[in-house]
Amino acid sequence: MSSCKNQFIMSIGRATFQFCVLAQPIVFGFILGMMYLEKSDQAFTAYVLIGSGIMCFWSSICFSSASDINRERFYGTLENLFVAPSGFEMIVLGKILGNTIWGVFSMIVSACFVLLFFDKNMVVENVPLLVFGLLAMILSFIAIAFMLAGLFTLSRSARVLMNVMEHPINILCGIVFPLEILPRLVLPISYILSPTWAAKVIRLSIYGGTASDIQTSVFGLLTITLVYCIIAARAFKQIDYKARIDASLGVY
Amino acid sequence: MESVIVVKDLMRSYESVEGILKKEKKQVDALKGISFEVKRGEIFGLLGPNGAGKTTTIKILTTLLAPSSGSAKILGLDTFGDEKKIRSKINFVFGGERSLYWRLSAEDNLKYFADLYLIPRKDQAQLIEGLLKRVGLFEVKNRKVESYSKGMKQRLQIARALLNAPQVIFLDEPTIGLDPVGARDLRDIIRQISSDGTTVLLTTHYMQEAEELCDRIAMIREGELVALSSVDGLKAMIDQPVKLRVSSERFNKLDCRVLKNLKAVSKVVQVDKSNFIDVYSAEADTVLNEIVSKFGRDKIKGVQILDVNLEDVYVEMVGDSHAI
Numbered sequence: 156m157s158s159c160k161n162q163f164i165m166s167i168g169r170a171t172f173q174f175c176v177l178a179q180p181i182v183f184g185f186i187l188g189m190m191y192l193e194k195s196d197q198a199f200t201a202y203v204l205i206g207s208g209i210m211c212f213w214s215s216i217c218f219s220s221a222s223d224i225n226r227e228r229f230y231g232t233l234e235n236l237f238v239a240p241s242g243f244e245m246i247v248l249g250k251i252l253g254n255t256i257w258g259v260f261s262m263i264v265s266a267c268f269v270l271l272f273f274d275k276n277m278v279v280e281n282v283p284l285l286v287f288g289l290l291a292m293i294l295s296f297i298a299i300a301f302m303l304a305g306l307f308t309l310s311r312s313a314r315v316l317m318n319v320m321e322h323p324i325n326i327l328c329g330i331v332f333p334l335e336i337l338p339r340l341v342l343p344i345s346y347i348l349s350p351t352w353a354a355k356v357i358r359l360s361i362y363g364g365t366a367s368d369i370q371t372s373v374f375g376l377l378t379i380t381l382v383y384c385i386i387a388a389r390a391f392k393q394i395d396y397k398a399r400i401d402a403s404l405g406v407y
Numbered sequence: 408m409e410s411v412i413v414v415k416d417l418m419r420s421y422e423s424v425e426g427i428l429k430k431e432k433k434q435v436d437a438l439k440g441i442s443f444e445v446k447r448g449e450i451f452g453l454l455g456p457n458g459a460g461k462t463t464t465i466k467i468l469t470t471l472l473a474p475s476s477g478s479a480k481i482l483g484l485d486t487f488g489d490e491k492k493i494r495s496k497i498n499f500v501f502g503g504e505r506s507l508y509w510r511l512s513a514e515d516n517l518k519y520f521a522d523l524y525l526i527p528r529k530d531q532a533q534l535i536e537g538l539l540k541r542v543g544l545f546e547v548k549n550r551k552v553e554s555y556s557k558g559m560k561q562r563l564q565i566a567r568a569l570l571n572a573p574q575v576i577f578l579d580e581p582t583i584g585l586d587p588v589g590a591r592d593l594r595d596i597i598r599q600i601s602s603d604g605t606t607v608l609l610t611t612h613y614m615q616e617a618e619e620l621c622d623r624i625a626m627i628r629e630g631e632l633v634a635l636s637s638v639d640g641l642k643a644m645i646d647q648p649v650k651l652r653v654s655s656e657r658f659n660k661l662d663c664r665v666l667k668n669l670k671a672v673s674k675v676v677q678v679d680k681s682n683f684i685d686v687y688s689a690e691a692d693t694v695l696n697e698i699v700s701k702f703g704r705d706k707i708k709g710v711q712i713l714d715v716n717l718e719d720v721y722v723e724m725v726g727d728s729h730a731i
Contacts, residue, residue: 157522161511168510231505234471235567239523240495246523399473399487 158249305390502580558589
């Protein structure tokens, strides 16, 4: 919890992060709102109200949780965290939770802006499913951040990933437009990314769907999130050994 | 006395990649099989030039790096294998201003690290207050670390490293870049830590500091241990008990060569590119007479006869780029 609190305070002190959680939700909400202004209420709800929120949440996870390891390396504190008796993986998880709170805040900012600025009806067919979808999506992003943090601890070169993965995720996962318009070739990539399934569940809650569709999407989301958790847990088990062999902790 | 650190035939190699298009992997041997022991309560110095392997040794001992071969034990536990048992019993400070959160206050930094070291919340306030007072930062505990001077940051790092009351503390160039007063304050703190019974392993480039603080010193050169003893023991290792410091503004390279060729002179070193030249000899009186008769008052402003210090031993053992 201390790591979570510390991260919560530290993150918002950075100008880039302030932009991510305060200004970006408004920018995303406005752009998507204008794009979907003439579309149905359901499409507006799915891709503007929820879509812009997910985009903001992903940005805060991507630019904070994923790159926090490199930031700690830069501060010279990574080695202190690595050997702390409370456990490196718990510290990293705490940091991710700290950022998650800001991510949720940015979703709320985005939703408030969209609701206040655009005169559109918001339609949700299945509210409990929407709540479940949003919670599951948050959980899946936490799992992704945890997995990336492990990767970043082991490899300095992995930080290149951070800068190129923000928008591809938004596109590949069907967060701001339907997956169906993407080329078939890239769909397999979409389906191994948990936000794709989370976005599906959320859309089903808005448009409605058959029990079978809902079950398939929920199952896909939970399975992939579980796979991410297993990969992350395994990575962190390896980290204590491999990072000391490769001497990757103190070098920025 | 019990040895709390036991290092045996410790080796560590790194792989470095050279070239951009045609990449070539090269092996760098940072440690080539060093062995030493540190007794409980000692202040043990590790000296050597940049790249000698001091930091690598400390990183292996602090469980941050795996050895390529050999063993390093702290309190009887292997640093690569028993690291989880060791980590709560040791702590470290790496030189420079990093290893702190600059956007947090000193107190918040210590609270955070106290949590990470699983120190119960009820004990934290008193512990942190005591440590802040000890390092002289209590009055400014609420100021953000980014507004601190380098010396204050270094002292805060020491406070952080004392949070878990470590049995062994590793200080890697803790006074680097500090002004003389800041460095003196930090040396006082290190002495206090040692007087409390904590074993200190220290690396430094400042010979006077090592001479003042360390009970024993190990000198490393290119990954190999070249000397290990007390300060007096190290001084006794070199042949020349005295040196003559010649002051002259007019000495040229030829004069230096003449100096070196004098009978009984073993080495001539220009002091930090200054007008001082140190002449090492076992027969100081004879050499003094020869210098005066060879160069006279025209060239020599003065000659001092000095005892050798740790820096002379270091230069002898590790080598000196200013040797003429």
